Amino acid sequence: xxxxxxxxAPTAAIRLRAVRDSGLIAGRNLRVLRKNPGRMLYPLVQPxxxxxxxxxxxxxxxxxxxxxxxxxxxxxxxxxPGIIIQNAALTAPTTGLALLRDAGSGLADRFRSLPVSRAAxxxxxxxxxxxxxxxxxxxxxxVAAPLGFRVHTGLPGMLAITGxxxxxxxxxxxxxxxxxxxxxxxxxxxRTLYFPAIAIAFISSAFVPVGYLAGxxxxxxxxxxxxxxxxVIRSMATGGGLAVPLLELACxxxxxxxxxxxxAARRWQSQN
Amino acid sequence: MNDLTPAIxxxxxxxxxxxxxxxxxxxxxxAPGSLTALLGPNGAGKTTLVRIIATLxxxxxxxxxxxxxxxxxxxxxxxxxxxxxxxFAGLDDGLSGRDNLILIGRLAGLRRRQAVERAGELAxxxxxxxATNRLVRTYSGGMRRRLDLAASLMARPALLVLDxxxxxxxxxxxxxxxxxxxxxxxxxxxxxxxTQYLEEADRFADFVYVLNHGTVVASGTAAQLKGTGxxxxxxxxxxxxxxx
Ligand SMILES: Nc1ncnc2c1ncn2[C@@H]1O[C@H](COP(=O)(O)OP(=O)(O)O)[C@@H](O)[C@H]1O
Ligand SMILES: [Mg+2]
Numbered sequence: 001x002x003x004x005x006x007x008x009a010p011t012a013a014i015r016l017r018a019v020r021d022s023g024l025i026a027g028r029n030l031r032v033l034r035k036n037p038g039r040m041l042y043p044l045v046q047p048x049x050x051x052x053x054x055x056x057x058x059x060x061x062x063x064x065x066x067x068x069x070x071x072x073x074x075x076x077x078x079x080x081p082g083i084i085i086q087n088a089a090l091t092a093p094t095t096g097l098a099l100l101r102d103a104g105s106g107l108a109d110r111f112r113s114l115p116v117s118r119a120a121x122x123x124x125x126x127x128x129x130x131x132x133x134x135x136x137x138x139x140x141x142x143v144a145a146p147l148g149f150r151v152h153t154g155l156p157g158m159l160a161i162t163g164x165x166x167x168x169x170x171x172x173x174x175x176x177x178x179x180x181x182x183x184x185x186x187x188x189x190x191r192t193l194y195f196p197a198i199a200i201a202f203i204s205s206a207f208v209p210v211g212y213l214a215g216x217x218x219x220x221x222x223x224x225x226x227x228x229x230x231x232v233i234r235s236m237a238t239g240g241g242l243a244v245p246l247l248e249l250a251c252x253x254x255x256x257x258x259x260x261x262x263x264a265a266r267r268w269q270s271q272n
Numbered sequence: 273m274n275d276l277t278p279a280i281x282x283x284x285x286x287x288x289x290x291x292x293x294x295x296x297x298x299x300x301x302x303a304p305g306s307l308t309a310l311l312g313p314n315g316a317g318k319t320t321l322v323r324i325i326a327t328l329x330x331x332x333x334x335x336x337x338x339x340x341x342x343x344x345x346x347x348x349x350x351x352x353x354x355x356x357x358x359x360f361a362g363l364d365d366g367l368s369g370r371d372n373l374i375l376i377g378r379l380a381g382l383r384r385r386q387a388v389e390r391a392g393e394l395a396x397x398x399x400x401x402x403a404t405n406r407l408v409r410t411y412s413g414g415m416r417r418r419l420d421l422a423a424s425l426m427a428r429p430a431l432l433v434l435d436x437x438x439x440x441x442x443x444x445x446x447x448x449x450x451x452x453x454x455x456x457x458x459x460x461x462x463x464x465x466x467t468q469y470l471e472e473a474d475r476f477a478d479f480v481y482v483l484n485h486g487t488v489v490a491s492g493t494a495a496q497l498k499g500t501g502x503x504x505x506x507x508x509x510x511x512x513x514x515x516x
Contacts, residue, residue, distance in 0.1 A: 115351040
């Protein structure tokens with residue numbers, strides 16, 4: 001039908017529309033959070049509890065000064081970046097669970113029946129979760145200061161740490177989105193999505209240098225993006241060398257956004 | 273597209289879910305400006321057909337044209353022109369009624385100001401003005417249904433598709449919904465709606481298709497079907513086996 005083809009919007013307009021739609025969905029998610037503040041307890045309060053508890057219990061341990069990555073650093077300065085990243089990893093499943101909640105409600109059909117870009121629901125969810133991750137990271141940094149975490153690089157360092165935490169959290173969130181849609185059952189997802197999050201947090205240098213971990217963990221811990229992200233934050237706080245851990249983390253980030261992102265978007269589309 | 277082009281044209285549609293054949297060669301057509309009922313017991317295939325018409329699902333075989341556009345080849349054109357009230361409310365429980373309407377209106381392409389204005393208008397039409405700032409979670413079943421219908425109307429669709437809009441409502445709410453659907457029809461909106469209730473199809477529809485086991489087993493105006501006894505007969509026979 002030639003008339004129909006002629007009225008097809010040009011590509012640039014379609015892209016603009018996708019951005020607008022994602023923004024609308026992100027705005028909706030944030031509004032739901034504002035109207036239902038109880039839903040913010042998990043992402044915003046639990047991390048603070050974990051931080052205070054972990055630092056109060058483990059913070060007075062001393063690491064041998066020569067252990068890799070801890071030179072000139074107190075254990076608290078080593079531990080707290082690990083806790084920040086651990087919290088981002090533990091928050092990421094909420095992205096998948098929220099997406100699955102949307103997918104299972106009549107709302108998903110409503111969205112799909114509208115002329116809305118199909119990536120908008122996923123992109124909008126990531127957009128609103130970026131805000132949650134940002135607030136979470138800033139709160140953690142605020143509380144971490146009196147607990148012994150000094151950012152020697154000042155405000156730029158703090159902003160950089162926040163940025164890295166948010167990007168890391170979002171890339172794991174993309175993975176959780178795909179896994180949740182794959183599991184396709186809210187209750188099962190609620191009970192299983194935290195397993196991998198807990199595993200990647202512990203099989204890493206988040207809490208102790210890789211050399212202190214059980215032997216079987218060490219090869220996994222070396223390539224784990226949690227290790228890379230924690231190392232980046234430590235370097236950012238102390239002003240140490242960044243190039244290698246940042247590059248490693250960037251590779252992981254790109255990989256996680258692209259591969260599970262593509263799979264999640266396809267999964268969202270194909271539900272019929 | 274001219275006045276004679278059907279608003280919906282379904283030909284030879286088949287759809288299976290694994291071993292279950294949900295639609296087994298369905299043909300039907302909905303005239304512009306009409307209210308057409310798709311009558312059938314649970315499991316007849318009503319929702320499956322509605323979802324294909326609304327571009328939510330693809331037929332395995334056959335063709336569906338909606339307002340002149342092929343649903344498989346031009347889904348965006350179709351989505352821009354239809355309103356869907358699904359079997360389950362397409363609403364966000366965590367938002368107010370007003371915020372739901374505005375969100376859906378904006379996703380349908382309205383500007384913010386237009387959406388706000390239209391949301392107020394529709395809330396008034398559907399008797400929801402007092403509840404408009406309450407979270408939808410606190411709404412009764414009838415209020416939800418009305419809000420869901422209002423949401424489908426935000427962008428003034430040329431065609432409205434409704435999947436069992438009255439199921440689960442008490443008689444008063446059902447009556448109220450029918451009054452509203454009647455007003456829409458008077459305003460010229462084409463409607464296809466599914467129902468399990470024989471008397472609804474009889475009283476309100478211009479044209480009735482009776483669906484069972486994924487095929488159209490009878491069709492005509494309610495009067496025609498009743499004249500031959502086939503509406504009651506067909507449907508009762510079907511529901512007898514379908515109900516148990
Ligand atoms: N997603 C699905 N997976 C498997 N079977 C399905 C699915 N959707 C519908 N069916 C089956 O297709 C048939 C028609 O279902 P449906 O269209 O929902 O009927 P109705 O809406 O008339 O009650 C039923 O047997 C139902 O179990
Ligand atoms: Mg149904």
